[in-house]
């Protein structure tokens with residue numbers, strides 16, 4: 001059984017500080033390690049963690065597969081953009097490396113396929129392709145990815161943003177691929193989790209709705225009189 005098999009039918013929790021707030025107080029490897037230990041205690045079958053420092057802190061405190069990524073920058077291809085980033089993630093302790101496999105140009109000018117080849121020369125870690133369209137998913141598997149995730153749907157020019165998760169993309173990928181399809185991106189409710197598995201998802205990843213007090217509180221405060229009046233003043 002490989003690390004991807006261990007995810008089957010389960011909830012993966014993404015333990016990351018909020019990307020759009022550099023001052024998120026959760027931005028601390030010790031804190032992310034405690035969050036990861038808590039979600040595993042709660043039943044998460046794997047964790048998804050960003051950056052070598054957080055991965056190295058989380059690795060010793062969880063006994064489930066660790067999906068690692070390395071965000072570099074905020075524009076274009078920024079999730080594990082190069083083979084060097086991928087190898088840093090593997091060295092820090094990831095079992096599965098999540099890599100942007102969208103059809104956008106990569107910062108080092110390499111193709112996703114070349115990047116996969118370079119990574120395979122140096123590590124046995126599995127490769128999870130983060131994609132935004134079904135065509136990208138098919139191309140990523142042809143290029144050697146072990147699994148695909150809908151992570152980037154709603155975040156690329158080819159995939160318009162939506163409030164909820166892209167369940168249609170999960171179904172399209174399941175129909176076209178024989179590798180595990182992981183549902184990720186804007187999952188917030190138990191109902192959405194159920195719909196992803198009904199569409200054939202191998203596993204579902206939830207992030208901010210579980211692991212970000214900052215994100216959760218910002219969503220709740222506008223429902224209070226003080227939150228509403230603060231928003232009116234801002235607008």
Ligand SMILES: CC(=O)N[C@H](C=O)[C@@H](O)[C@H](O)[C@H](O)COP(=O)(O)O
Nearest residue numbers: 014019155185186187206207208209
């Ligand atoms: C687009 C992008 O950069 N997604 C990142 C991927 O690792 C993370 O910032 C997300 O938090 C995570 O994928 C899932 O979070 P949520 O369940 O809150 O969508």
